[in-house]
Amino acid sequence: MEKGHFKISIADTIDQTVEWITINFSSIFDRFSLLIDNCINLIIYVLTLINPIVLIIILSIIAYILVSVYMSIFTLIGFSIILNLGYWLPMIETFSLVFVSVIISILLGIPIGIISSQHKQLSKFTLPILDFMQTMPAFVYLIPAIFFFSIGVVPGIVASIIFSLPSVIKLTILGIKQVPKEIIEVGHSFGTKTHQLLFKIQIPLAMPTIMAGINQCIMLSLSMVVIASMVGAPGLGAEVYRAVTQIEIGKGFEAGIVIVILAIFLDRITQKLSIIKWKDGGRL
Amino acid sequence: MKYESCIIGLKNVTKDFSIANRKKNTNLKENHEDLAVSDVNLNIYKGEIFVLIGSSGSGKSTLLRMINNLVIPTEGEVLIEGRNTQKMSHNEMLTIRQKKISMVFQSISLLPHRTVISNIEFGLEVQGVKKSLRIKKAKESLRLVGLNGYEYHYPHQLSGGMQQRVGLARAIANDTDIILMDEAFSALDPIIKRDLQNQLLDLQSKLSKTIVFITHDIDEALKIGDRIGVMSQGKVIQVGKPEEILLEPINEYVKKLTNDINLQKLISASFFHSLTSEAKEKLIKKYNTQIEKLLETVK
Known part of the structure; x- marks a missing residue:
């Protein structure tokens, strides 16, 4: 860089901020890290406690009840392949990672979405931030995440939350905004208070859209598993990553296919959950 | 006299949407014309069915919504049992909407995620x-x-x-004592519409509520209205009993409105039976001469 050339020091500022946060909030981060680690270990422990074959049958039954016979056959065959290929434990690990990050995204995203939808000014403020979170390359989050939470599964989860949280928030806002103004007027005409309007009309009618957001959130966090594995998260992503670094084409595909099977299963199940309440009706 | 007490009073009520439009506020009711309702004075009495009739854009929906404050008037007073709604607190207004005034809408008003009950x-x-x-x-x-x-x-x-x-x-x-009906039957086919009109009259004879009914259909207005208010361009231009509207139209607009009524429906309307034989004759005569004129032009 030439001397005397003025450059806005974004990099330096962020470096300093990250350092400051790391020093001052380390105890909070440690606690958070421990909590997430324990959650994941617990889920993995419980799921590995069940015999894989029993679990496959349970999943098939769930697919049959919620989706269709075909989906249950797919589940049966798909998960049997996973077991046969020897990816059962990585699959469970990936599932727990996705599960925890989606739960956290829901717990944060839906309230933020609801609050933003109620205040126009606030949503003007949140939407650009969400765009920023979604479009910023996910790798960028990994580095500070390592500083805050050290290597392991937690920075991976944090990165995938940052990446998938916006879809929950955005679709919650959209769902609530999409409620027809005629129906809102009906609510007003009966003298509903703001919270009654929200919980009895707006949120129930927004539910299909909110569920679509959760579905997207699951897909996005699944897409993050490979990136998460770069900071040490175990699971299918780690398998893919190892295959890539060792140029094992076949192995890479194997692990990739397992991710696809898991993704299809989770996608179809959550898609069905979103419309199960009032079946074909209720669409306006 | 049937109507002894005024339950809804509108005094110089005006709604000017231009102010809201300028602020780009999305109002509950979209309106193309800025001055939706101008300077309306109206008394609606306990126990009557009051029909507001007018073509679309005449401001009748806006006027109706000002009764329960879904649309806030720019000027004037809305009195519910003598109390000015503009001076009520938000909570009092909610109570009025819960216990005093209910509303029936034109369509998509049912909550799709809930059962009928x-x-x-x-x-x-x-x-x-x-x-x-x-x-x-x-x-x-x-x-x-x-x-x-x-x-x-x-x-x-x-x-x-x-x-x-x-x-x-x-x-x-x-x-509630008051029921507001916003073109409640307009989207229905004629037979079902007639059934529902009859049902409403039947219910009214049992419950005797105060009903403010909006329609653009003169036959419907004559059939169910105890009194009719004709609206045009944001103004209430004539208020009266059905026979008054028919026999003494105040201007060309009302005359035009009452010209092409369905005679059969008129004769079957309940107000017609309670008329004096003199008034009945007058009405029939009026429409007879019209029919004769019409026949002549055809010949």
């Missing part, structure tokens, strides 16, 4: 009425509109006419 319960639920009482009242009003057996259907499983009945039942369940 829980749609009807909605108003009571908002008020915090106990579940058992709510269900009892909801079932009662469902029976009144002749839809018992449909409690656990969803709105999309019902026909348009049935949905409107549920909307009516929902308003009845709240047991």
Whole structure:
């Protein structure tokens, strides 16, 4: 860089901020890290406690009840392949990672979405931030995440939350905004208070859209598993990553296919959950 | 006199949307014309069916919504049993909407995620009425509109006419003194419309509410209205009993409105029977001469 050339020091500022946060909030981060680690270990422990074959049958039954016979056959065959290929434990690990990050995204995203939808000014403020979170390359989050939470599964989860949280928030806002103004007027005409309007009309009618957001959130966090594995998260992503670094084409595909099977299963199940309440009706 | 006490009073009520439009506020009711209602004075009496008639854009929907403050008037006073709604606190207004005024809408007014019975319960639920009482009242009003057996259907499983009945039942369940009906039957086909009109008259004879009914159909207005108010370009230009509107139209607009009424429907309307034989003759004569004129032009 030439001397005397003025450059806005974004990099330096962020470096300093990250350092400051790391020093001052380390105890909070440690606690958070421990909590997430324990959650994941617990889920993995419980799921590995069940015999894989029993679990496959349970999943098939769930697919049959919620989706269709075909989906249950797919589940049966798909998960049997996973077991046969020897990816059962990585699959469970990936599932727990996705599960925890989606739960956290829901717990944060839906309230933020609801609050933003109620205040126009606030949503003007949140939407650009969400765009920023979604479009910023996910790798960028990994580095500070390592500083805050050290290597392991937690920075991976944090990165995938940052990446998938916006879809929950955005679709919650959209769902609530999409409620027809005629129906809102009906609510007003009966003298509903703001919270009654929200919980009895707006949120129930927004539910299909909110569920679509959760579905997207699951897909996005699944897409993050490979990136998460770069900071040490175990699971299918780690398998893919190892295959890539060792140029094992076949192995890479194997692990990739397992991710696809898991993704299809989770996608179809959550898609069905979103419309199960009032079946074909209720669409306006 | 049947109408001794005024329950809804409108005094110099004006709604100017230009102010709201300039602020780019999305109002509950979209309106193309800025001055939707201008300087309306109107008294509506306890126990009557008052019909507001006018073509679309005449401001009748806006006027109706100002009665329960869904649209806030720019000027003037709205008095409900003598109390000015503009001076009420937000909570008082909510109470008025819960206990005093209920509303029936034109279409898509049922909550799609709720069953028929829980749609009807909605108003009571908002008020915090106990579940058992709510269900009892909801079932009662469902029976009144002749839809018992449909409690656990969803709105999309019902026909348009049935949905409107549920909307009516929902308003009845709240047991308010005033029911506002915004083109409640306009979207229905003629036969179902007639059935619902009859049902409304039947219900009214049992419940004797104060009903403000909006329509653009003069036959409907004559059939169900105790009194009719004609609206045009944001103004109420004539108010009177059906026969007054027919026999003494105040200007060309009202004359045009009453020209092409359905004579058969007129004769079957209940107000017609209560007229003196003199007035009946006058009416028939008026429309007879019209028919004769019409026949001549055809020849």
